[in-house]
Amino acid sequence: MxxxxxxxxxxxxxxxxxxxxxxxxxxxxxxxxxxxxxxxxxxxxxxxxxxxxxxxxxxxxxxxxxxxxxxxxxxxxxxxxxxxxxxxxxxxxxxxxxxxxxxxxxxxxxxxxxxxxxxxxxxxxxxxxxxxxxxxxxxxxxxxxxxxxxxxxxxxxxxxxxxxxxxxxxxxxxxxxxxxxxxxxxxxxxxxxxVDARHFMETDRAAARRVLGWTEQEKVVLYVGRFDKRKGIETLVRAVAQIEEPVRLVIGGGYTPDRGDGVEFERIRGIVEEVGLTSRTQFTGRIDQADLPNFYTAADVCVVPSHYEPFGLVAIEAMACGTPVIASAVGGLCYSVVNDETGLLVPPRDAEGFAGAIRRVITDAGLRERFSAAGIRRIHDHFxxxxxxxxxxxxxxxxxxxxxxxxxxxxxxxx
Ligand code: UDP
Known part of the structure; x- marks a missing residue:
């Protein structure tokens, strides 16, 4: 009825x-x-x-x-x-x-x-x-x-x-x-x-990288979401600063100067500068939903470092595109991301823990493939x-x- x-x-x-x-x-x-x-x-x-x-x-x-x-x-x-x-x-x-x-x-x-x-x-x-x-x-x-x-x-x-x-x-x-x-x-x-599984799906990775201006070889760590303190972007920046390999950090999300998100953006930009990552960090601004599958597919890993996350759509969108997810072990992220199967879970605010997890995923192509396939399956079965x-x-x-x-x-x- x-x-x-x-x-x-x-x-x-x-x-x-x-x-x-x-x-x-x-x-x-x-x-x-x-x-x-x-x-x-x-x-x-x-x-x-x-x-x-x-x-x-x-x-x-x-x-x-x-x-x-x-x-x-x-x-x-x-x-x-x-x-x-x-x-x-x-x-x-x-x-x-x-x-x-x-x-x-x-x-x-x-x-x-x-x-x-x-x-x-x-x-x-x-x-x-x-x-x-x-x-x-x-x-x-x-x-x-x-x-x-x-x-x-x-x-x-x-x-x-x-x-x-x-x-x-x-x-x-x-x-x-x-x-x-x-x-x-x-x-x-x-x-x-x-997720809309007809929209969030793997695209051609090489083509996506060309569109985004990322080279074939570089390792890319992606964040997508609002600029809000509870999203934990600071933890991600401090984690990437600990990684020896020169990765590209891409931070996607819109903001309005003088509003709450504009203030958080400036704070994050300040931390990026303080830890010496300015030349390796790309702030994309708001990413249109139509362009997101390219971003997810082209990245090596998507990080969701929230302090609190009731569900977290970004994690399942990335998984639907075959991208391994490293997330804080909080709230709904513990449900969508299966630790060591579709990605890795790390205690919130633990920059060292995130650095270790990112290092592990970007240096092991076999692990990335395993997480990718299991993530896509999990989305189609449940989300x-x-x-x-x-x-x-x-x-x-x-x-x-x-x-x-x-x-x-x-x-x-x-x-
Ligand atoms: N999003 C977007 N463009 C951006 C940043 C985020 O379309 O530049 C979308 C993202 O794809 C997701 C939503 O905003 O669908 C964020 O949802 P999530 O549950 O991850 O976080 P919330 O905003 O509810 O805290």
Missing amino acids: YGRIALISVNGDPSAVIGAEEAGGQNVYVREVGKHLASLGYQIDMFTRRIDPSQAEVVEEAPNCRTIRLAAGPLEFVKRDNLHSYIPDFVDSLAAYARRHSYDAVHTHYWHSGMVGLALREKLGIPVVHTYHSLGAIKYMNVAEIPASAQLRLSGERRILEQADRIVATSPQEAEHMRTYVSRKGSVDIIPCG TWAGVSRQLGRLYANLAARRTAQRPPKQQSVA
Whole structure:
């Protein structure tokens, strides 16, 4: 049974350009799940906050799948730590919309949206599925600056876990974190994130290197992601500085001067200079999704050095392209990367450990081939958006069936 589903992502616009501040995995998740569910037969509306008067209010992403940008607060970018004040406005705008379309379920993303979902259920009785994308309880253990909204977020995340109809954890590690640090109540299913396996696949490595201006012989270590302290780029830079062989370090990701990611970019550039890697480091800026398969294929290894990573799409995108991954042994990375099978796991913040792992992978072609083949297999078996969307579809269908069963039977009309 296919139905009409609302995906709610207040802070992560599924139609946004990906790869800069606050536009990363969550945006990709919502867009890809939306498009894939629509191709299965669902009607998908993806709701987000409009942040610029020049933005279209409705974007058709695919047949039966559109992004709808609602008015809630000022028409400008607001950091996600300050977005909670606009939750009531968002609920009002969404409720007006939802009354005109009858949604079978809403699937909410990140805690603000979870709060919107609970408020909407109170008004209209629509079941709520929630995915956290990041847990405040874990994040705050890993960052130095705790925002003023932290308590609100922590209590909101607890309420969502205990009250949403279903929670989707994207890894067993995330489910365990919820149980240990948020609440033992609530119903949790594990459905991972995915990749579009028709897009993220191995390209011709020699051709990719020519396009990127990398020589055939040089060893290339790649990072892809946002400039955010919790991504641990500093650890990677300090690791590469310890490697005797002259590798090329490629750091891909967008940033805006004076915003949070611009500040982190400048800090990383300073460290690159301090450790003497300036001539060997290439900052590419934001890499378009269309160009990413070339970057992954052409690199010898992709490093994901996060301090905390609820899932980490970059790791599975690289694996899908046949590139070994060296990642921090944290969160969902312990689920996607199988140590010594598809790549290597290293304790977070351990520059020496990362240096040793990078050295091992770049000097052993046989190991790279083994990791590459096992990584591709693992992605096709467990981490594609097509498979993820089928699992989500079954979850929505169960909820809709339960809702129908709970409705009181219609009165028989007497002739
Ligand atoms: N990304 C991109 N271009 C860039 C940097 C990142 O398209 O220059 C994409 C990347 O391919 C991935 C997403 O941004 O799909 C990052 O997701 P991930 O889960 O790794 O990290 P998050 O941003 O959620 O912390």
